[in-house]
Amino acid sequence: xxxxxxxxxxxxxxxxxxxxxxxxxxxxxxxxxxxxxxxxxxxxxxxxxxxxxxxxxxxxxxxxxxxxxxxxxxxxx
Amino acid sequence: xxxxxxxxxxxxxxxxxxxxxxxxxxxxxxxxxxxxxxxxxxxxxxxxxxxxxxxxxxxxxxxxxxxxxxxxxxxxxxxxxxxxxxxxxxxxxxxxxxxxxxxxxxxxxxxxxxxxxxxxxxxxxxxxxxxxxxxxxxxxxxxxxxxxxxxxxxxxxxxxxxxxxxxxxxxxxxxxxxxxxx
Numbered sequence: 001x002x003x004x005x006x007x008x009x010x011x012x013x014x015x016x017x018x019x020x021x022x023x024x025x026x027x028x029x030x031x032x033x034x035x036x037x038x039x040x041x042x043x044x045x046x047x048x049x050x051x052x053x054x055x056x057x058x059x060x061x062x063x064x065x066x067x068x069x070x071x072x073x074x075x076x077x
Numbered sequence: 078x079x080x081x082x083x084x085x086x087x088x089x090x091x092x093x094x095x096x097x098x099x100x101x102x103x104x105x106x107x108x109x110x111x112x113x114x115x116x117x118x119x120x121x122x123x124x125x126x127x128x129x130x131x132x133x134x135x136x137x138x139x140x141x142x143x144x145x146x147x148x149x150x151x152x153x154x155x156x157x158x159x160x161x162x163x164x165x166x167x168x169x170x171x172x173x174x175x176x177x178x179x180x181x182x183x184x185x186x187x188x189x190x191x192x193x194x195x196x197x198x199x200x201x202x203x204x205x206x207x208x209x210x211x212x213x214x215x216x217x218x219x220x221x222x223x224x225x226x227x228x229x230x231x232x233x234x235x236x237x238x239x240x241x242x243x244x245x246x247x248x249x250x251x252x253x254x255x256x257x258x259x
Contacts, residue, residue: 019230019233023229023237024229026237027201027233028201030179031186031197031198031202032201033179034101034183034186034202035094035097035198035202035203036097038096038097038100039097041093041096043093044092044096047092047113047114047117050114050117050118051085051088051089051117054121
């Protein structure tokens with residue numbers, strides 16, 4: 001009981017959404033860290049080349065469908 | 078509008094964040110890059126329907142999200158074994174502790190319903206306004222706000238605090254303590 005009591009009194013008052021500003025900013029920080037890790041990798045060559053290629057006059061972009069996959073759609077839950 | 082050099086540059090500039098969004102959605106780097114590729118092809122094929130002066134990243138994100146959605150419906154569950162794949166895709170590995178925390182975060186994020194996860198990422202990581210996020214997801218601004226709030230609460234509950242979702246510890250504990258009287 002003592003533990004619970006001290007824990008409860010320590011917690012900051014949550015906002016209306018039920019989150020303390022501290023937790024909100026922690027989530028925001030981790031979210032951006034995760035995201036920016038990928039952003040920092042820049043533009044992979046394959047995409048730079050793709051766009052360059054399609055830029056050539058007369059080039060028609062072809063949307064390929066990832067065909068050949070087995071679609072087992074047994075409507076079971 | 079026709080594909081001008083500057084528009085092409087803008088599309089290229091959007092690629093890194095498109096990838097980040099795709100990885101956040103799919104949890105799988107290979108699949109994410111396929112999604113980005115398909116998004117670019119679609120965008121370039123439909124470039125005439127892009128309104129000059131409108132928000133290019135939002136337009137591209139909309140295409141990517143729609144592709145992900147239809148793809149997701151097609152092959153539902155591959156997404157689920159994405160756990161753990163994500164970290165492998167990163168070129169730089171964070172320190173051991175940070176890495177662990179990162180994995181936990183990623184795992185928690187994957188537990189969110191898709192609607193909530195994408196709303197949170199668009200607003201909290203991609204930096205879109207609620208309005209843009211709403212137009213990308215094809216829903217009302219209020220819907221995005223409530224999805225973001227629910228996503229945050231759920232993440233907090235999973236990661237930081239027990240019961241953060243309804244956050245009643247004070248009342249509950251007081252009631253318990255008060256009730257046990259001694």
